Amino acid sequence: MASEAHGAEEGGLVFHPMDQFIIKPLFGGDAIHWYTITNATLWMALAVLAVIAMMVFGTRSRAIVPSRSQSIGELAYGFIYKMVEDVAGKDAVKFFPYIMTLFMFIVMANFLGLIPMSFTTTSHFAVTVVLALLVFVTVTVVGFVKNGAAFLGLFWVSSAPLALRPILAIIEIISYFVRPVSHSIRLAGNVMAGHAVIKVFAGFAAIAVVSPVSVVAITAMYGLEVLVSFIQAYVFTILTCVYLKDALHPSH
Secondary structure: HHHHHHHHHHOOOOOOHHHOOOOOOOOOOOOOOOOOOOHHHHHHHHHHHHHOOOOOOOOOOOOOOOHHHHHHHHHHHHHHHHHHHHHHHHHHHHHHHHHHHHHHHHHHHHHHHHOOOOHHHHHHHHHHHHHHHHHHHHHHHHHHHHHHHHHHHOOOOOOOOHHHHHHHHHHHHHHHHHHHHHHHHHHHHHHHHHHHHHHHHHHOOOOHHHHHHHHHHHHHHEEEEHHHHHHHHHHHHHHHHHHHHHHHHHOO
C-alpha cells in the first residue's frame, strides 16, 4: 500500500494486478524444480485437506440431526449425484466418486482463493488443463471401451444430408479435441479475471478521492467472486457429465 500511495503522489498508480498469480517457492531461493514446494503446492494441499475435513470428518457422526458440516456435505453429495444421474444417465452413476471429487476440489480451491493473501490454484492453466485432460482422457477411454468402433458415431451426424456429413464430421472431430482447451480456459480465465479486477480496484483505493467508490466496488466484486467460485465449479462438473454422456451414448 505504501508503494501504491507513493505512486499516486507522483501522479501515477503503481500496482500490478497479475503479481498475485506468480508461483513462488515457500522455502528460500528463486529456482523452482519439479520437487519444489511452492505457494501453489501449499494451497492445493489445503484444498484437499478442506475436502477431507468436510466430507470425511464433518460427516463421520452420521447424526439424525446433522451438524452444519454434515448438512453441507450431504447437500453437496445429493446435488452432484442428481446432476450425474440426470445429465449422464443412471449408468454413469459408477463415475460419481470421480465427478464428486472434481467438484469438491475445484469449489474448495476457488473458495480458499478468496481468503486475503491466499493463492488461487484454479487461476493457473497448469492446474485446470490437467483437470480437463484427465476428463478428456477418461471420457475417450470409456467411450471406446464401452462402445468400440461405434464410439466414432459421435462424429457422424446421420440426421444431416449425406453430402454434408463429411464436413460435419470434421467439425465434430475438431470440436471434440478442443474440449479440454475450452474446459480449462473457462475455469482459469473467469477466476483469474475476477481476482485481477479486485486487485485493480484495491490499487485505486490508495487515492483518497476515489477511495469510497473503490471500497464499494471491491465489496461488490468480492460478492460476485463468491458466486463465480461456485458457478465455475458447477459448470466444470456439468460439462464433465455432458462429455461422459457422449461417451456412454455416442449416437448422434
